[in-house]
Amino acid sequence: MEAFASLLRSHSALTRALNAQLVGDHGLTINDYEVMLLLARAPERRLRRVDLAASVLLTASGITRLLDGLERAGYVNKARCETDARVTYAVLTDEGLEKLREAGESHVAGVRELFESRFTDEELQTLASLLARLPAEGDGAACSVD
Amino acid sequence: MEAFASLLRSHSALTRALNAQLVGDHGLTINDYEVMLLLARAPERRLRRVDLAASVLLTASGITRLLDGLERAGYVNKARCETDARVTYAVLTDEGLEKLREAGESHVAGVRELFESRFTDEELQTLASLLARLPAEGDGAACSVD
DNA sequence: CTAAGATTGTTGATGACTCAAGTATACCAG
């Protein structure tokens, strides 16, 4: 129970700080950042909204709105899928990739400072492996994109 | 970096599930619950809004709004402080205490199921002590109520 | 081909928080 409370508190404090930094310096939320990161790593820099939603742990409509913002900013574009007219891809633009690199630097620095620097490598591994055991999201919808 | 990502994901999944359960079954958010719990444990079942805010990691205005809701539901009351007219106490009502007990059961069960059951006691301790090292909230404003 | 059902995505209403600004009170120096 203590551990759970710690998780709650530490997460809040951490994301609050990092989010504030990201928003302040680059106008991106943590989720914006994560989405752009996923897109950058995806083949052809594009993903379906559904897959994005599952990865970032947002609902479908959350993703729609998030991508609305990124589109307006010019960081992503829509693209139709040729084989399935229901799906709309989100594609990271060059501008978006640029932005991601820019924001990435300070974000990573922030994570290091607020998070990683407080632990040894070994502890980080322990933490990662323990946390990995937690539920990924209700069901096992983890057959993602690779 | 992996560890950090794990923290993000696991927290989201976890609080989402628990919050949904709490809201669904009892109409309370996790923060509502935490606030009521703090009040229940406080001397005379009352606390200043400021202290509440610090404990739950919300802003002052967040607390105002949260308490608005709890007041409307009849779970807390306001009380003036006799020695300092600026402060308004939040006091847990009997009804609130009752509600807390009720909600507590299923919430604790949920935490056990989704969180604690996945670890050994030792791991929980490890986790708690590691997480405790993370920033508590920007500064060390931890001189609370006791 | 048509009807039923599942999947993808969007939209409207709502809720929970934040920040910035404002009010009221307290405390401290002169």
Next chain:
DNA sequence: CTGGTATACTTGAGTCATCAACAATCTTAG
């Protein structure tokens, strides 16, 4: 007592996410 500053709290406006309802498309079965 007066003025300045800090503290406690509230309010207005905006953001980010949710859910529920909906439209469009795909799939499967008769």
